[in-house]
Amino acid sequence: MKIKLVALSESSNIFGGIASEHIEDIKDGTTIRKLLGILAAKYAKFKELVFNPGTQRLTGTTSLVLNGYLLNPDEGLETPLRDCDTITFVPIIGDG
Numbered sequence: 001m002k003i004k005l006v007a008l009s010e011s012s013n014i015f016g017g018i019a020s021e022h023i024e025d026i027k028d029g030t031t032i033r034k035l036l037g038i039l040a041a042k043y044a045k046f047k048e049l050v051f052n053p054g055t056q057r058l059t060g061t062t063s064l065v066l067n068g069y070l071l072n073p074d075e076g077l078e079t080p081l082r083d084c085d086t087i088t089f090v091p092i093i094g095d096g
């Protein structure tokens with residue numbers, strides 16, 4: 001099954017310098033958390049900026065949007081993915 005990944009703005013380098021959009025092939029039944037672990041293993045910058053595979057948590061610098069809906073970072077990671085889903089990685093911009 002194919003998932004579209006989109007990295008916006010400062011997140012655009014999280015896929016190892018490849019384009020800010022690409023398609024990832026994953027197995028049926030893969031959750032968002034599992035996909036994040038796969039991406040962290042493939043891309044050092046992704047591991048640094050988005051997902052810590054040791055804690056299995058987001059790093060807090062990026063929000064995830066699944067098909068136009070902002071994901072809850074605690075509960076949303078267990079969401080199973082479906083063919084043709086789009087995940088957008090949006091950097092969190094702090095005030096001050």
